[in-house]
Amino acid sequence: MAAVLFDFSGTLFRIESTESWLRAVLTERGLALPEPELTVAARALETAGALPGGASPERLPQELAAVWGVRDQSAQLHRSAYTGVARQVALPDPALYDALYERHMTPAAWTPYADAAEVLEALRERGISVGVVSNIGWDLRPVFREHGLDPYVDAYVLSYEHGIQKPDPRLFKVACDALGVVPHDVLMVGDDRRADGGAAALGCAVHFVDHLPVSQRPDGLRPMLNLIG
Known part of the structure; x- marks a missing residue:
């Protein structure tokens, strides 16, 4: 990947x-x-x-x-x-x-999952680009900055900034283009099988996590590291 x-x-x-x-x-x-x-x-x-x-x-x-x-x-x-x-x-x-x-x-109002920083740092160390693709109506960048995760993100693709929302494959294409990668070399990680699953139509691999309270999901992101080798 x-x-x-x-x-x-x-x-x-x-x-x-x-x-x-x-x-x-x-x-x-x-x-x-x-x-x-x-x-x-x-x-x-x-x-x-x-x-x-x-x-x-x-x-x-x-x-x-x-x-x-x-x-x-x-x-x-x-x-x-x-x-x-x-x-x-x-x-x-x-x-x-x-x-x-x-x-x-x-x-x-937001709390990062316990393993989010660890996983993002591991991707950075492996030279793997990271994008955030969100169905949202406001700028979430300050949330990432305040919680110290912004340095690990190479591109933000927010639905309200493009007038397109997931599962429309065009939003994932915007993200791939922003990172300079082809969809077949990309893994999409999300919690919504319909919305985030839209990346598969573009040719991206998809991995799902459970949308749970932070206290109930201490290591839900770590397994995806095994998918990228």
């Missing part, structure tokens, strides 16, 4: 829990909810699929179905989709919906 492409959320990084997300925003805005109410609200937000990088909606409102399907094609669509599903949940201040969206874009 000449290069490895990684997904972002659920592959290299994991978003905080829905309860932590809500609690942080309430604290930032000087608001408080009784613990039982906070727990209920957090569960409702999770069921709604309001946390980007978290659970998918259990029931998507019909009026949001169209934007949800293309949410990763632009920053505006991404914000509209996630604040839209969040607004299905009653919160004490209308400003909280945008505040929650802003929170999820901060480095503090």
Whole structure:
């Protein structure tokens, strides 16, 4: 393999829990909810699929179905989709919906998987290029910089910057071109069999990891090193 492409959320990084997300925003805005109410609200937000990088909606409102399907094609669509599903949940201040969206874009909301740095460093030592290919509506580069992983990444290919989202093979082609490699020499690593599996149509090898909390997946990335020799 000449290069490895990684997904972002659920592959290299994991978003905080829905309860932590809500609690942080309430604290930032000087608001408080009784613990039982906070727990209920957090569960409702999770069921709604309001946390980007978290659970998918259990029931998507019909009026949001169209934007949800293309949410990763632009920053505006991404914000509209996630604040839209969040607004299905009653919160004490209308400003909280945008505040929650802003929170999820901060480095503090994300934690790298325990073996992410080790694996990225190993690839760098072997002279293998690394790209990050993500369906996303905002610039994740500050997250990588804050957590010290940016030096290991040679190219970022973000759906909202190209108006294309996975599994469209064109997004993976952009990444291959950015790294100067041909698809048959590339391994795509991700957690979503549909989205990340789209790389196979281009001729890339594909390896899947489980989208689990950081504490439950201490070494999910290491096995892929065996695939590249």
